[in-house]
Amino acid sequence: MSLLVVGSVAFDDLETPAGRRVNILGGSASYFSLAASRLHPVQVVAVVGEDFGPEQYHVFQDRPIDLDGLVRKPGQSFHWKGEYGQDLGEATTLETHLNVFADFHPDLPQGYRQASCLFLGNIDPTLQLNVVRQMATRPRWIALDTMNFWINGARQALLKVLKEVDILLVNEAEARSLTGERNLLKIYEKVQLLGPRILVVKRGEYGVVLLTPQGHFLAPAFLLKEVVDPTGAGDTFAGGFMGYLAAAPDTDLETLKRAVLMGTVMASFTVEQFGTGGLQSLSDNALHGRLAALHELMHVAAR
Amino acid sequence: MSLLVVGSVAFDDLETPAGRRVNILGGSASYFSLAASRLHPVQVVAVVGEDFGPEQYHVFQDRPIDLDGLVRKPGQSFHWKGEYGQDLGEATTLETHLNVFADFHPDLPQGYRQASCLFLGNIDPTLQLNVVRQMATRPRWIALDTMNFWINGARQALLKVLKEVDILLVNEAEARSLTGERNLLKIYEKVQLLGPRILVVKRGEYGVVLLTPQGHFLAPAFLLKEVVDPTGAGDTFAGGFMGYLAAAPDTDLETLKRAVLMGTVMASFTVEQFGTGGLQSLSDNALHGRLAALHELMHVAAR
Numbered sequence: 127m128s129l130l131v132v133g134s135v136a137f138d139d140l141e142t143p144a145g146r147r148v149n150i151l152g153g154s155a156s157y158f159s160l161a162a163s164r165l166h167p168v169q170v171v172a173v174v175g176e177d178f179g180p181e182q183y184h185v186f187q188d189r190p191i192d193l194d195g196l197v198r199k200p201g202q203s204f205h206w207k208g209e210y211g212q213d214l215g216e217a218t219t220l221e222t223h224l225n226v227f228a229d230f231h232p233d234l235p236q237g238y239r240q241a242s243c244l245f246l247g248n249i250d251p252t253l254q255l256n257v258v259r260q261m262a263t264r265p266r267w268i269a270l271d272t273m274n275f276w277i278n279g280a281r282q283a284l285l286k287v288l289k290e291v292d293i294l295l296v297n298e299a300e301a302r303s304l305t306g307e308r309n310l311l312k313i314y315e316k317v318q319l320l321g322p323r324i325l326v327v328k329r330g331e332y333g334v335v336l337l338t339p340q341g342h343f344l345a346p347a348f349l350l351k352e353v354v355d356p357t358g359a360g361d362t363f364a365g366g367f368m369g370y371l372a373a374a375p376d377t378d379l380e381t382l383k384r385a386v387l388m389g390t391v392m393a394s395f396t397v398e399q400f401g402t403g404g405l406q407s408l409s410d411n412a413l414h415g416r417l418a419a420l421h422e423l424m425h426v427a428a429r
Numbered sequence: 430m431s432l433l434v435v436g437s438v439a440f441d442d443l444e445t446p447a448g449r450r451v452n453i454l455g456g457s458a459s460y461f462s463l464a465a466s467r468l469h470p471v472q473v474v475a476v477v478g479e480d481f482g483p484e485q486y487h488v489f490q491d492r493p494i495d496l497d498g499l500v501r502k503p504g505q506s507f508h509w510k511g512e513y514g515q516d517l518g519e520a521t522t523l524e525t526h527l528n529v530f531a532d533f534h535p536d537l538p539q540g541y542r543q544a545s546c547l548f549l550g551n552i553d554p555t556l557q558l559n560v561v562r563q564m565a566t567r568p569r570w571i572a573l574d575t576m577n578f579w580i581n582g583a584r585q586a587l588l589k590v591l592k593e594v595d596i597l598l599v600n601e602a603e604a605r606s607l608t609g610e611r612n613l614l615k616i617y618e619k620v621q622l623l624g625p626r627i628l629v630v631k632r633g634e635y636g637v638v639l640l641t642p643q644g645h646f647l648a649p650a651f652l653l654k655e656v657v658d659p660t661g662a663g664d665t666f667a668g669g670f671m672g673y674l675a676a677a678p679d680t681d682l683e684t685l686k687r688a689v690l691m692g693t694v695m696a697s698f699t700v701e702q703f704g705t706g707g708l709q710s711l712s713d714n715a716l717h718g719r720l721a722a723l724h725e726l727m728h729v730a731a732r
Contacts, residue, residue: 212611308515311654332635333649344649344726346636351614383729423647424727426686 128192128240129372130265131158132171132232132257133247133361135178135196136204139221140400143212144354150401151182153204154247154271157358160405161365161392162245163189164413166372169238171195171257175203175226185406194235199226214356215330216299234260243372245364246270246287251280255287267371269293270322271364277303285320294322295364301327310335324382326367328360336386340379345386348394348420355400359393362405366392391416431495431543432675433568434461435474435535435560436550436664438481438499439507442524443703446515447657453704454485456507457550457574460661463708464668464695465548466492467716469675472541474498474560478506478529488709497538502529517659518633519602537563546675548667549573549590554583558590570674572596573625574667580606588623597625598667604630613638627685629670631663639689643682648689651697651723658703662696665708669695694719 131154138152159168167190174182174196186193204227208217232253239262246254248271258268270291276284277300284304288294294317302308305316310327314337317325325337329347336343367389374381394416395404434457441455462471470493477485481501489496507530511520535556542565549557551574561571573594579587580603587607591597597620605611608619613630617640620628628640632650639646670692677684697719698707 309654309656311652329635332632333647335652342652342726343729344636344652346647346649349614349638349645349647351612353612380730387729421729423645424729426646426690426724426727427683 128169128238129162129166129243129245129368130169130171130234130238130241131155131162131245131247131365131368132254133158133245133249134204134227135170135172135174136206136227137177138357138401139205139207140355140357141209142214142355142400143210144352145400147400151185152206152357152401154358154361156185156402157361157396157405158245158247158365158368159186159191160189160402161362161389161396162369162372163191164392164408165366165369165388166190168192168369169195169241171232171234171238173197173199173226173230175199175201178203185402195232195238197233199229201226203227208357210356214353217357232257232260239263241265243267243368244269245368246291247361247364248273248276251276251284251287255283255290258287258290266377267292267368269295269364269368271295271360272300272304274300274303289321291322293324293326295326295328295360295367297328297330297360301325310337326386328363330356330359334363334386334390336382338379338382343379343383343386345383345390346420346424348390348416349423350394350398353397356397357401358396362396363389363393365389387417387420391420431472431541432465432469432546432548432671433472433474433537433541433544434458434465434548434550434668434671435557436461436548436552437507437530438473438475438477439509439530440480441660441704442508442510443658443660444512445517445658445703446513447655448703450703454488455509455660455704457661457664459488459705460664460699460708461548461550461668461671462489462494463492463705464665464692464699465672465675466494467695467711468669468672468691469493471495471672472498472538472544474535474537474541476500476502476529476533478502478504481506488705498535498541500536502532504529506530511660513659517656520660535560535563542566544568546570546671547572548671549594550664550667551576551579554579554587554590558586558593561590561593569680570595570671572598572667572671574598574663575603575607577603577606592624594625596627596629598629598631598663598670600631600633600663604628613640629689631666633659633662637666637689637693639685641682641685646682646686646689648686648693649723649727651693651719652726653697653701656700659700660704661699665699666692666696668692690720690723694723
């Protein structure tokens, strides 16, 4: 029983109001697996180039992260360059070099095909579907992230893989372009018709909305004094969320709520440092302390 | 022991994606008092013109709303014309006719000067200070709303009245222009130096943040399927919030949290109809039903 993630492992060049970094570890599968592995073993399917070496492998070492599915190919790794304005909102992409990622065709190792939870990171929906088809048994949870590039540019393929998905995790703008609706309850109605019965809408500093047939949940973001780099916040959230679900015995609304709070807290550590720094230095004490603080921030005593 | 509000009573012409209305009752004191009077008697200080007649007075009838301080002057009432785009965000002001409001000099009836709670609606800060000075006894709570027009155009007068204030209620953009900070925790540090020890930041559909020396609270907005007209949402929130505080025996953090939730629920009814329609038709059952539903939307079971 494992948690499988397919996504990108990359190098990022980042510029935010707090500073700049070049050639740091990034990619959805990196953030996801560093967060999720705090809670449950993770299996990674991704591709890297020859520039991915001991320094990068070291980050994943000594954690329950299985890299058998991380293929190393001749050439350079996926490289992204982006910058953020003062509001630390949506990043502006300055350069995207797909490199070895351009020919990425996920091929799951045999030991990965029985995973109990599957997270389809933000990649070509045709590849996402291909991964679903390779599973030997139907995972308990299949969750999917995507972005406007695929929603607008590969809509039919996306609609096809969405039919296989339990949980759609997107930000508010993506939820709107997918459904053509602005209102969250109307968005959720349309998403359910597309396949996913659960919708998780990431609203950045405004928190997360969880919509399920059993009820909804509005989670705030953690109040932070400094946000250094928002890169990877969504993937970290997904890692904490799916890691919690993979480790939990139940699949009920209460479990999903707690998974949302775990993802929220994990993401709060990611944005406090550049790249994966916040996740790398995260202690169990800090994690549980902040989880308790988040509960406190949203708690109202029973009358 | 009463709750005193000073603000505007006006006529609005509104256009939203859901339709348009002309000459409907509006103004901060109208929304505030209709909401607050569900919880506690309210005394209103405002000015209207000769166009304010039986139809408008009727709206406030049979509610514990004291209109002795609502002065009727020769001329026309304050009239505002505004429209909203598809996102129902900030209104665009098309016309503002101050009319009798241009010479508004609040003069508190003797029976108002011992009020236990005072809400200074969004008017000229010089007038807000003038009202504070007229109080015979220091109210338990003084709360203040303002807007960028005063923050930028009457900053010194605003800073003067803020020294007298316990609770500052503003939206996120206003909190930022007042303090020059973007981060809520840094904003709150600066606000405390200006006088108010409590800050309530209204974030529209993203909820409300309550910042106090005893701790903070992140409240979501209620999930609605239809938003018809956002006009008055902030004033309604203030009414529910202050009405709850005026009626409550305590002044602790838990009381402030509940006041935030009451304001949130009141505001959700306002935005479902044009103008004050949602507050006028609001039943106790609907109010308490939605309050319970909001608690449910933010509830996580104790482990």
